[in-house]
Each structure stands twice: as structure tokens, then as C-alpha cells.
Amino acid sequence: MPGDLKGAPLLEFSPWFKIPQNGYAENSLFAEMKRRYESYKEHVVRKFYHEHFASFDRQIVLVDVLRTFNAGYAAFVDMRDAINMVLNSFQYGKSGLLNKLFGLKIDKLLFAATKADHVTPNQLPHLERFLHSMLATSHNNVHFEGVQTETLALSAVKCTQAAYATFQGQKISCIKGVPVDSDKPVALFPGEVPIEVPMPVEWTEGRFNFVDFKPPRLANVHGTGLPHIRLDRALEFLLGDKF
């Protein structure tokens, strides 16, 4: 891991502002920096990938979609491109017998949209479809290799409760919980999750208002555990056939 190499010359970098365009001498500082960077990529990053990820055969990708909704279109594009690039670097496919010796391939992949308790329950399918359309390229590539994929909206801790309210003559479904920065419970309809990615001009300021909530106060955690959304389905999909 890179942290183990603390103090080694391999990790000594510095920012370089002017890249020489017309070539550079072999013993110049720029050449030394370039050599260091290349050997960092080779010996630290690539080694880390090979050693760490070679023993995985199931993968889950957790994406916090609601934060990009609150942040704006640029954040969304950033996140999407970063995830697609990262997913390119894994080995997908069905693992045969030889793979067990030389590095497993990932054969089940779960795309998970987290914080599913911050939207109303009837929006959960919309959240899943939005995530699916956001990561469509990676999904298609991975599907082509024969990997089983699924898209789920899940939440490790369920901090809100669903309810109905009649407001201005309309029946609205909303969620009820205690926001992070206050003490009193609040009920809100946090906005409709779009199914397709909206156009950049449609990411206006007040369109989405996904609020963070405090975890629930529980009398007895040891008995049944924390309340969650769909964590059991995620585990069943990823690990169910191993037992």
C-alpha cells in the first residue's frame, strides 16, 4: 500500500508548472521527476491493483446520487466520468479454474444508489433508473463480458419514515425525520427524482432539496440490528450462491 512507503524517495513529488515542449536533457530535474512518476505508477499503483483486487470476484459500486443532485450538473458529470474510468480498470468475466490461481475475474456487479431513505419510497424505482442511465456505458461493457448486474437503491441505515399528507388539496407522499442540523422532526417532500438525466439548463437551484437526516433513536439495537433498506437483497444477490 502507498502508506507503507512513507519517507521513500519514490513518493517525493512536487508540482511542475512548465512542461518543456522542445525536449529536455537526461539529467535535468524534469527528467528526474518524470522518472519518479513513471516508477510510482509502475511499482506502487499497478502493484496495488494486482495484489489487492486480484482476489475479488464480486463487486458493489456505491454511488451517492443525491449529493450530485444538490450540487449541480458539473458535479454530476465529474462523478459519472470518474466512476466509468475506475470501472474500466477491473477485470470482468466468468472465472475459470485457471483464474483461481492467477487472479479472479469479477462475475457479479451491483450498482447501488445509496441514501435511499432520503427520498420517498415511491421514487425508489426512479432512483434506480437514473443510476442505470448514468452508468449505462459501464453497464453495457460489463454486460458484454457476461457479468450479471443489478441496480438497487439501498440504504444501510433507515433514518426516515414514509407518510402521506394532504397539502393544498393534493395528496403528497413525504418522508418524516430529524434533520442533521436541528432537533425537531420535519416532514418534507424532497423533490422528484428524474428518470433520465436532465439537460444542464434544468439543474436549477431550487429543483432538488435532499436533506440529510439524523439516524433513528433505537431502544434495542442488539436484538434486530439497525433498520435498513434492501441491504438483505444486496447481500443475497452478491453472496447468495456462495453458501
Add this chain to the structure above:
Amino acid sequence: MNATMCNKPIYFELDEVESIAEEEATVVLDYKPPVILPADLELELEPEPLPTTTMVSTWSATTTVNPRLSSFSIHSPWIWLATFLGLLLVLMLLLDTYYLVLEQYSRSFLLGTLFLAVITGITAATTVLIWRSYQNIIALRMISALQQEGQQLMTSQSYGNAIYYINRVAHLYIDRPATKLRLEQFYLTLKDTYQDREICALFSKQVMKEIDQQAHYIITQRSKESALLVMISHVAWLDAVFTLWRNIRMIQEIAVLYGGRPSLLNSISLIRDVLQNLIYADVSEMAAESIAEILGSSMLSILSTQMAQGLGSSVLTARVGLRAMQVCRPLPFLEGEKPRLKEIRKEIIKSLKKLVATQELKDKNV
């Protein structure tokens, strides 16, 4: 417009163009904006999970009738022919009985009353039978309406509608204590984030599974019995009568188990399967006799032909039973849950082998 005018694009000024009234550009929000509700607003949590009597009255009043369209349409001339022939028969019958009673009255008062009483008895019995089968048809239509609604709920991505549907299905089983226990457990495990598909799948796995197992047991028992009956009897028409009787009983038992009302005539596919079974019972007996002639009369050949015949009949009975399960179950089966003919066949073969082995053992000892 002549062809010369359509060669080049024609541009218009925006303010000279009239738009159609419905497509006036207004600022339309095509999404729902977020809303923070006032703190003192009353919130309703999930609707009442347990079935109440009010829900019963609503569904029984509004059963939608969705008859399965067979290959004949309502206005086909065959239907007209059948209807009018039936009408003719009924009218002739009525006229005949009327003249009969009149004649008897003209002879003597006593005879006339006697015949009248008998005719009245027959009419009353027929009316009661017709009324009962009408009620059966209504019940079967309710179950198939429930099945269609369940199918729609399980394939669509909706939320919030499943709990009313599940209440209606659960009402069919509310009188059985074992099922009631599972029902209450099921209602406890329901959470507010479950979509309709998930609620139906949970109900099917937790509550209906036990009933499915009972139906499976019934089908296996009946198949084994029908195998034995067909093996033992050597008279073809007796085979057919037995098979018909046993099949009707089995269908009735399965229908009662799933909460419907027992009747064979309500489902065309069921009738088709039962007829297939009958024909097999009849034909296989004769085939078995001729095969026995060909193979000679050693013990093994007789046993094996009998066993094959019994196996065939039991597999057909099992098929009838599985079809009855599919027709009578109010919630449609999930993909992985449908009971397979293979498992029933394996069990039947096992039991037949055991039977033949004990028979051989007995013969050896004798």
C-alpha cells in the same frame, strides 16, 4: 404546392407564425418541486394493514367480470345454433310435461297431483343446482380477477397499491388459525419502503408457501392412488370411471384449499386435461393387454406393463392437479416458484418401485 417550391428550405419570422392554441408556450414545470410541509400538518402513516369488514363489502360488490375469451366469439353462428337448439329442447320438454300433467288430471285427480308434485320436485332441484353453479362461476371469476390484478402488480413498478390487494387475498384465509399466524407475522415484517412487487413476493413466500405444500401433498397422494387403481383394474371402462371420479375429487379439494368453491366446469383447460386423462385410462388398458400378449406372460413383463400404465396415468393426474393449482391460486406464481412435474414424477416412481419390491418379496416368500 408544386415541386419547385419544395427544393429549398423556407424560413419564416417567428412572430409571423401562429401557434396552435394548445401548444402555447407557457412556463410548465415538468417536474415536481420540493415542498417542506408545515410543522403542524397531520400526517397519515401507512393505511390499516389488517383486513376489516368494510373491505370485504367493497370487493364483493365490485367484482369485475373478465371472462376468458375462448376461440368462439359471442356472435358466432355456432353459439346461436347451440342456443336455439337448447331452447327448442327445453320448450319441447316443458310442453310435454304440461300435456302429461293435463292428461293425468283428466284421468284422475290423484294421479295428476302426483305427477305435478314430481315435476315440481325436479324443477326445484334443477333451480338449486343452477343457482349453485352460478355462484361457483362468480367465485371463480373473482379468483381470476384477483390473479390478473396480482400479475399486474408484480410486473409493474408501482408503490402503495399492493396492501389493499393483499388484504383481499388474505381475507380468503382468515378462518384458518395456522395461516392466520403466518399472516400476522407477515404484516409485522412489512416495511414502508417495500414496492408492490416485493410485497407480493413476500406474501407468496411466507403465507402461500404452506398452502402450496399442502396442495403438493394432495396431488402426490392422488397420483399414487390413481396409479394403483389403474394398475389393479383390468376393465377399461372401470378405469375411465375411476379416473374421472378421482380427478373431480382432487380438483374440488384443491379449490377448497385455495379458498375458492369447488367446481370442474368453470375452467376449460381443466376440462381438457381431465378428458385427456380419461382417454388415456381407457386406451392404455387396451394397449397394455396387447403388449402383454406380445411380450408373453412372464411376471416381469406383466409387472412392467402395469407399472408403465400406472405411471402414465399418475403423471396425467399430476398434470391435472398442477393445472388446478395454477387456476385456483389467487396470487399468480413467481418465476421460480412454480411446482415442477419432474419432482412429482420422481416421487411417484420411487413409491411404485417400493410397491413392486414389496410385492416381489411377498411372492418369493409365499
